Amino acid sequence: MPAISAGQGSATGVYALNSEHHRALIQESQARSNAFGLQASEVPDYAPLKLTELNLARDENRRLYQHASPVMETLYEQIANTHSMVLLTSRNGLILHSMGDMDFLEKANRVALMPGVEWSERSKGTNAIGTALTEERPVVVHGRDHFLQANQFLTCSCTPIFDPHGKVMGALDVTGDERSYHQHTMALVRMSAQMIENHMFANEFPDALRIHFHARTEFLNTLVEGIIVFTMDGRFISANRSAQFQLGLSYNALQAHTFSSLFGQPVSQFFDRLRHAAGQPLSLWMHNGVSVYCQARLKPVDWFANRWAAGAAPSSEATTPEADMPSPRPATTATTAAAAGRASLSSLHYLNTGDPQVAAVLHKLQRVQGSDIPIMILGETGTGKDILAQAIHNDSTRVRKPFVSINCASIPETLIESELFGYEEGAFTGAKRRGAPGKIQMAHGGTLFLDEIGDMPTQLQARLLRVLQERRVTPLGSGKEYEVDVMLICATNKNLKSLIAQGQFREDLYYRLNGLVVRLPALRERSDFEVVANKILLNLCGPGQQVRISPEVMALFQRYRWPGNIRQLHNLLRTAVVMVGQSGSIGTDHLPDDFLDEVRESAHQSVPPAPAVTEDTAWGLSSHPLGSTAPGRADVSAPMCAASAVPSDTTSTHVPMPPSTGMVETAVRLQDVALQAMTEALRQCEGNVSAAAKLLGVSRNTIYRKKDQLPSDVWG
Numbered sequence: 001m002p003a004i005s006a007g008q009g010s011a012t013g014v015y016a017l018n019s020e021h022h023r024a025l026i027q028e029s030q031a032r033s034n035a036f037g038l039q040a041s042e043v044p045d046y047a048p049l050k051l052t053e054l055n056l057a058r059d060e061n062r063r064l065y066q067h068a069s070p071v072m073e074t075l076y077e078q079i080a081n082t083h084s085m086v087l088l089t090s091r092n093g094l095i096l097h098s099m100g101d102m103d104f105l106e107k108a109n110r111v112a113l114m115p116g117v118e119w120s121e122r123s124k125g126t127n128a129i130g131t132a133l134t135e136e137r138p139v140v141v142h143g144r145d146h147f148l149q150a151n152q153f154l155t156c157s158c159t160p161i162f163d164p165h166g167k168v169m170g171a172l173d174v175t176g177d178e179r180s181y182h183q184h185t186m187a188l189v190r191m192s193a194q195m196i197e198n199h200m201f202a203n204e205f206p207d208a209l210r211i212h213f214h215a216r217t218e219f220l221n222t223l224v225e226g227i228i229v230f231t232m233d234g235r236f237i238s239a240n241r242s243a244q245f246q247l248g249l250s251y252n253a254l255q256a257h258t259f260s261s262l263f264g265q266p267v268s269q270f271f272d273r274l275r276h277a278a279g280q281p282l283s284l285w286m287h288n289g290v291s292v293y294c295q296a297r298l299k300p301v302d303w304f305a306n307r308w309a310a311g312a313a314p315s316s317e318a319t320t321p322e323a324d325m326p327s328p329r330p331a332t333t334a335t336t337a338a339a340a341g342r343a344s345l346s347s348l349h350y351l352n353t354g355d356p357q358v359a360a361v362l363h364k365l366q367r368v369q370g371s372d373i374p375i376m377i378l379g380e381t382g383t384g385k386d387i388l389a390q391a392i393h394n395d396s397t398r399v400r401k402p403f404v405s406i407n408c409a410s411i412p413e414t415l416i417e418s419e420l421f422g423y424e425e426g427a428f429t430g431a432k433r434r435g436a437p438g439k440i441q442m443a444h445g446g447t448l449f450l451d452e453i454g455d456m457p458t459q460l461q462a463r464l465l466r467v468l469q470e471r472r473v474t475p476l477g478s479g480k481e482y483e484v485d486v487m488l489i490c491a492t493n494k495n496l497k498s499l500i501a502q503g504q505f506r507e508d509l510y511y512r513l514n515g516l517v518v519r520l521p522a523l524r525e526r527s528d529f530e531v532v533a534n535k536i537l538l539n540l541c542g543p544g545q546q547v548r549i550s551p552e553v554m555a556l557f558q559r560y561r562w563p564g565n566i567r568q569l570h571n572l573l574r575t576a577v578v579m580v581g582q583s584g585s586i587g588t589d590h591l592p593d594d595f596l597d598e599v600r601e602s603a604h605q606s607v608p609p610a611p612a613v614t615e616d617t618a619w620g621l622s623s624h625p626l627g628s629t630a631p632g633r634a635d636v637s638a639p640m641c642a643a644s645a646v647p648s649d650t651t652s653t654h655v656p657m658p659p660s661t662g663m664v665e666t667a668v669r670l671q672d673v674a675l676q677a678m679t680e681a682l683r684q685c686e687g688n689v690s691a692a693a694k695l696l697g698v699s700r701n702t703i704y705r706k707k708d709q710l711p712s713d714v715w716g
């Protein structure tokens, strides 16, 4: 897989139409077309393969189709009624599947854009499918750029799809009438291909160390994150497109690397840090000097426990340069080794950093351990709900089984159903081949974590309820039921009771999920702020780096309201650590200006703190949320900051008003700030609503609801 680098003319890897690079690429392709002996005016062979041959080809490309079909459906939904179609081809350019607008399909049939016809350069000359496959890069071929005159009424955006081993396995294309050209089509195609590739990654390399990374933590777990896979002793196995881009190395160049040559530390040292990270992103320096944040995916307890039982534990002291292998340690018995491995990983005990409210939550959870009572975690965004869910799993008897997490807000609505329940062959339009298991099935024996449950589409809530009651799941399009035994954990920062009142959440499901409800306090409510900040700092520091927080900054931090909670603190410290360098203390000059402005502004305002989401308010039981003060943080004043003004779904109706300003006027100002923040986030994320929502810490629906008030050019 070639690296897509900024040096190739565009940071996105796609040459702008009419750019010099694009023209050169088309000219080279035209030259190849001539060399194949094609004539621009000729009518090519349009005869499709016989059905039996086509079925054979589809069979060979079964895996590609299995991963691509749900994504094709979603992609098609986005381009429906634009006189276009979506095509999936084999690596040779043979069209395997298509879906499109009826009126355009007729036109497409005239030039044989249909399953069973080959669109390689050799057979059709310059065209997006053939040229993208030849160049192994995304290509737009528009109108007259097509070699054959017969095809010049088309506009086509195509990108190759790479398998997890870096080999081209096919191509995804959107073709339409030349007049329907839109520059965003290519972005959609590329995002869809990335989704397919990442999906394949998720199912590959089950026993390897998978590192998900990005320079910005808010982009972890999104489509644009880099994924790189190593053997447990640090040898390179594979990397997705984004990983290659970020590392600036092609797939082939990466073959020569190990974890330590890429990230400047032995993999054993990384494991050591991982064991103490409580699931929070760790910082890594890439070989090119750029700092990134990462999360590791592996079966940690199994692996650590096995290694300890076998007398070998990850150690930072000794590594063999060839393979970054963990060094031996004195043998322990298998039982104590497993227990020791568990204690050092993210566990409930580890999250107890001295705040009485958190301690009470942990205590409640410990009391129901082993009972499989469904757990509902409430809390504002960034308070650590995800980490708590993992800790509950790690401390449970299900620890050796999967922990499967699904964020109901970040998956396109059309994909949630197949992601959750799986699908059987034939479930989608044109689907013929083997299906895929859903997340519920994958969690069998372990824990299913449904994050942002308030965003689950209503029609799926009934299905979920049935699965939970019957403990059986039926994949889409299947008559077969599969037994599922899962511990269920949900999280939300929404007021589910008011969603019920609005008919957006089922009451029966609500009561099914409502086993033990715990609320994580907002950071401003916590009395252990300093411990949390120092713990994060420790994890952010690279090898040998010693950074501390100056007393002046710690005092500032204590006064701040932290609307983004621990996530916001983490992001702030991350930048500060990079600015401080190898050693020193974080002073005000290491903090961003907008943050300092907010803190200063807060000093001139005496506004009550924003209401915390309490168990009562979050579940709609309390009538007046204002007036709750933060226990343990009585000195906290509430700045009217941009970030806090962005309405999270839970708190948007309760944003406190400064006494100096009239309610209506302030509400209008808050609206403006919120819209401004959304506009900026959408621009920054190139119109990707999920990424923008993540960046702001709000749900996608919050952004969609403002769609009419946001500038039209911010949408991707």
Ligand SMILES: Nc1ncnc2c1ncn2[C@@H]1O[C@H](COP(=O)(O)OP(=O)(O)OP(=O)(O)O)[C@@H](O)[C@H]1O
Pocket: 217, 278, 279, 280, 281, 351, 379, 380, 381, 382, 383, 384, 385, 386, 387, 388, 451, 493, 532, 535, 536, 566, 567, 570, 697
């Ligand atoms: N107790 C903790 N100690 C250190 N870091 C923490 C802790 N809790 C959370 N974090 C860090 O804060 C960030 C947000 O955590 P997490 O994703 O668990 O929050 P969340 O409540 O699930 O957020 P959201 O509602 O937006 O999904 C992560 O970077 C996480 O590593």
